[in-house]
Amino acid sequence: MTETFTVEESVHIAATPENVFVYFTDPALYVQWMGAEATLEPVVGGVYEVRMEDGFGAAGTFLQVSPPHDLAFTWGFADDDAAKHVKHAQAEANSGSAMPAGSTLVTVTLRADNGGTRLTLRHQDLPNAELRHGHQVAWRTYLPRLVIRAEGGDPGADPHA
Numbered sequence: 001m002t003e004t005f006t007v008e009e010s011v012h013i014a015a016t017p018e019n020v021f022v023y024f025t026d027p028a029l030y031v032q033w034m035g036a037e038a039t040l041e042p043v044v045g046g047v048y049e050v051r052m053e054d055g056f057g058a059a060g061t062f063l064q065v066s067p068p069h070d071l072a073f074t075w076g077f078a079d080d081d082a083a084k085h086v087k088h089a090q091a092e093a094n095s096g097s098a099m100p101a102g103s104t105l106v107t108v109t110l111r112a113d114n115g116g117t118r119l120t121l122r123h124q125d126l127p128n129a130e131l132r133h134g135h136q137v138a139w140r141t142y143l144p145r146l147v148i149r150a151e152g153g154d155p156g157a158d159p160h161a
Contacts, residue, residue, distance in 0.1 A: 005132035007123040009139045015150045017110040017117045021068040023150055024108060033146040033155055048073040053161035059101035069110050074102035075123065099127055119143070 013020050023029045025042035035050040042065045051057040057078030064072040076099045104125040111118045121139060126132045145155035 005126040005129060007126065007132055007136045007139055009143055010118060010120045011143045011147050012113060012116055012118055013147050013150050014116040017068040017112060020110050020117045020119060020150050023146055024071055033149040034142045036158065049078065053158060056160060061102055072105065072107040074104065075106045076101040076103040099131055
């Protein structure tokens with residue numbers, strides 16, 4: 001059996017789970033914290049695709065959509081061209097075949113916590129340590145941007161541009 005890697009990040013957001021959940025399901029809201037373009041069909045089996053300004057793209061399928069507390073979707077490089085735009089992975093990780101579309105699992109839980117929401121994101125089945133590190137850096141970059149946006153602020157320009 002091949003070893004896989006996991007990233008888990010958690011943030012507190014001063015907004016209700018209902019107000020945070022839509023930032024993962026509404027394409028217009030999604031791109032306010034991550035990406036330049038999103039195609040989201042938030043139903044089981046629906047499309048999950050996000051593209052960054054620099055050409056990076058992730059693609060998968062929604063596996064669970066349970067508003068306002070739980071969602072899960074598969075994630076991987078949209079194509080070989082998208083894989084070439086990975087910011088923090090070493091050369092051997094920069095291949096669509098290293099992590100094809102839909103090959104990893106992202107679960108998001110939103111729980112009422114201290115007058116707001118505790119968001120926990122778990123990204124599983126990453127195929128190597130380099131891609132785990134790269135996704136850890138990415139989620140640690142984007143989740144704080146979601147906090148700012150969901151709390152009504154402007155997170156500024158996307159760092160993947």
